[in-house]
Amino acid sequence: MRGRAERVSPEQALRLLEEGDLPDLGRRADAVARRLHPEPYRTYAVDRNINFSNLCECRCRFCAFWRSPGDPEAYVLDTEALFAKIDEAVRLGATHILGQGGLSPRLDLAYYEGLLRKIKARFNILLHCFSPPEIHYMAGREGLPVRTVLERLRAAGLDSLPGGGAEILVDRVRRSISPNKCTTGEWLDVMRAAHSLGMPTSATMVFGHVETPAERVEHLARLRDLQDSGGGFLSFIAWPFQAPNTALAASGDLGPDWRPVGGAEYLRLVAVARIFLDNIPNVQASWVTMGPKIGQVALAFGANDLGSTMIEENVVAATGCVHRASPGMLRRLIEGAGFEARQRNSRYQTSAP
Numbered sequence: 001m002r003g004r005a006e007r008v009s010p011e012q013a014l015r016l017l018e019e020g021d022l023p024d025l026g027r028r029a030d031a032v033a034r035r036l037h038p039e040p041y042r043t044y045a046v047d048r049n050i051n052f053s054n055l056c057e058c059r060c061r062f063c064a065f066w067r068s069p070g071d072p073e074a075y076v077l078d079t080e081a082l083f084a085k086i087d088e089a090v091r092l093g094a095t096h097i098l099g100q101g102g103l104s105p106r107l108d109l110a111y112y113e114g115l116l117r118k119i120k121a122r123f124n125i126l127l128h129c130f131s132p133p134e135i136h137y138m139a140g141r142e143g144l145p146v147r148t149v150l151e152r153l154r155a156a157g158l159d160s161l162p163g164g165g166a167e168i169l170v171d172r173v174r175r176s177i178s179p180n181k182c183t184t185g186e187w188l189d190v191m192r193a194a195h196s197l198g199m200p201t202s203a204t205m206v207f208g209h210v211e212t213p214a215e216r217v218e219h220l221a222r223l224r225d226l227q228d229s230g231g232g233f234l235s236f237i238a239w240p241f242q243a244p245n246t247a248l249a250a251s252g253d254l255g256p257d258w259r260p261v262g263g264a265e266y267l268r269l270v271a272v273a274r275i276f277l278d279n280i281p282n283v284q285a286s287w288v289t290m291g292p293k294i295g296q297v298a299l300a301f302g303a304n305d306l307g308s309t310m311i312e313e314n315v316v317a318a319t320g321c322v323h324r325a326s327p328g329m330l331r332r333l334i335e336g337a338g339f340e341a342r343q344r345n346s347r348y349q350t351s352a353p
């Protein structure tokens with residue numbers, strides 16, 4: 001990493017998160033972003049989120065996307081539909097596919113290997129697929145080590161892993177909102193194995209539900225610690241919990257004082273993450289959940305990437321939160337924030353302007 005300044009401790013990060021002056025936090029985070037990214041541009045991506053299936057037996061309480069076998073809305077994409085989606089994405093300029101499914105007992109490792117091989121045989125596109133809970137689930141289903149599953153998927157065409165399923169990397173929180181999902185240690189073990197194979201990944205956080213500010217910092221500290229030990233996180237992206245249509249919201253467990261994360265709270269988290277995660281090169285803004293304007297403001301609060309156009313997105317959309325953007329719109333947002341705009345791929349490699 002370029003020019004690292006003195007590190008912020010978890011205790012200092014918690015103070016910044018709880019008491020830091022917002023404009024001052026923005027200035028500090030912006031200084032870190034400009035030190036790490038002195039180039040005159042900020043980035044965006046064109047990709048498509050394809051969910052191979054919505055069958056999932058994990059039943060996370062914050063998720064409105066999953067369906068059980070037999071549900072009229074349950075699906076597994078067939079090859080024709082999958083190819084049509086990728087074909088359209090490529091024509092719209094996509095450089096990669098973010099592919100995920102649920103934790104489905106019906107789909108085995110051989111199915112996913114075949115899927116990746118078929119896509120790679122037909123399209124020249126990077127495959128950024130399978131979050132750690134999916135990899136962990138495949139390993140358990142097949143009775144194989146996580147590393148072996150990753151090696152087989154890589155041999156079939158997998159290029160990198162998305163960092164989904166992290167939510168908050170604190171087991172107290174995970175037991176409350178996603179009790180059937182892999183633990184903090186298991187999520188980190190999948191990432192450690194991927195990084196040891198030279199496979200880059202992103203890291204995520206879903207916040208604003210039952211976690212405390214201290215647990216947000218604990219999450220960030222776990223990511224920073226793993227990155228310190230030779231990790232391959234390319235980026236960090238946080239987005240707020242979207243309550244509508246979720247079992248968690250319906251249960252009342254969020255408490256009477258719960259409020260959705262607003263723009264200021266979101267920007268505070270982005271800024272503290274940029275300041276604290278001094279060893280993760282990129283911080284992405286989440287215009288998909290916060291809207292384009294807050295996404296643009298996040299470029300002055302430590303984010304150096306505006307994320308993707310998301311030609312298709314289903315998981316957040318299942319909560320009723322639907323924002324759409326074209327490459328032109330993302331470029332205008334970046335330029336409006338005072339930077340040149342460059343398209344990047346899932347490896348954060350940029351194209352010529």
Ligand code: SF4
Binds near residue numbers: 057063064066102178
């Ligand atoms: S968040 Fe993922 S693992 Fe959890 S229920 Fe939804 S699809 Fe399944």
